Amino acid sequence: GSANAPFFRSSALVLLRTDCRDRRVSAACPRVSASVEAANPGELVGSAALEGTNEKVPVALPPGIAVRECARVELEDAARLRAEAYYEDSSGRYVETFKRHFVRQETDSLRTRTAVSPNGFPECVCLVAVWEGSGQVVGTLDIRPPAGSVGSTRLRRDGRYLNGxxxxxxxxxxxxxxxxxxxxxxxxxxxxxxxxxxxxxxRRWGAQEMFTEVDTWNDSAYSLYSRVGFQRYSPDGTPLPAATPGARARHMLHLSLSQVATVEGAATALKE
Incomplete structure (x- = not known):
């Protein structure tokens, strides 16, 4: 929550949303698994989603990596990965203390927020990428359901956004x-x-649109999202106002999920 915001910092590893003020996310839901083998794993180097990189974005996953929903026993691992990502560029005497604090709070928060609400839905779902040989969590993201699918909503201060x-x-x-x-x-x-x-x-909620945000200065991340199919949502290109004092301005990005070809054609677009 905002009370703990001083402990939190974003880093180059945060691919989609870079402020991450609310980190109480992840999930323990029925498992859905998807594994992808890479044709040329030795060539999968670099990613345009990371700052300062210009390498081509790979299409396939390395052999042995599975993408699926996070199990409850993996919540702490997901929290630990986020702590490492958010503090990657930090230094100082208390960084490790901040990381431990983050992991404890994030893990507890995940257990609460991923529990099924009275209306039958969790407030968010977490996907993880897992190295199947060791069980190591090597990637993670969160999905918020459409506002009508959850028992509570998050209204931005300007009153224009629910659940982002x-x-x-x-x-x-x-x-x-x-x-x-x-x-x-x-x-x-x-x-x-x-x-x-x-x-x-x-599949889960019948969502037809997907939204995310990206810092206005993060051109490499924006380039990746554009190739996947995301576009700026604001018709005039005006960035979103900062959510909190001192926060960076961001662009809201949008992808239409009703056009199956846009999503399923992401791999083709990434080859270009």
């Missing part, structure tokens, strides 16, 4: 907190997680 989705979009889902472990960056994990999130939002 513009008011008036009843079937809009929101993806955030995408991060990949440092040693696995550039292997296609972030892209695979994002594409699986789109499929899961359609």
């Amino acid at each position: 989705v513009p008011v008036g979009v009843p079937k809009g889902s929101y993806v955030l907190n995408v991060c990949v472990s440092e040693e696995r960056r550039g292997s296609g994990i972030g892209t695979a997680l994002m594409r699986e999130a789109c499929k899961e939002a359609r």
Whole structure:
């Protein structure tokens, strides 16, 4: 929550939403698994989703990596990966203390927020990428369901957004907190997680739209989302106002899930 915001920092590993002020996310839901083998794993190096990189975005995952929903026993692992990502560029005497604090709070928060609410839905779902040989969580993201699917909503201060989705979009889902472990960056994990999130939002909630946000300065991340199919939502290109004092301005991005070809054609677009 906002009370703990001073502990939190974003980093180059956060692929979709870079402020991550609300980190109480992840899930323990029925497991859905998807594995992808890479044709040329030795060539999967670098990712345009990371700052300062210009390498081509890989299409396939390395052999042995599975993308699926997070199990309850993996919640702490997902929280630990996020702590490492958010504090990657931090230094100082108390960084490790902040990380431990983050992991404890995030894990507890995940257990609460991923529990099924009285109306039968969790407040969010988490996907993880797992190294099947060791069980190591090497990537993670969160999906918020359409506002009408959950018992509570998050209304932005300007009154225009519910659960991160513009008011008036009843079937809009929101993806955030995408991060990949440092040693696995550039292997296609972030892209695979994002594409699986789109499929899961359609399957689980019948979502027709997907939204996310990106810092206005993060051109490399924006380039990746554009190739996958995301476009700026604001007709005039005006960035969103900062959610809190001192926060960076962001662009809201949008992908239509009702056009199956847009989602399923992501792999083709990424080859270009």
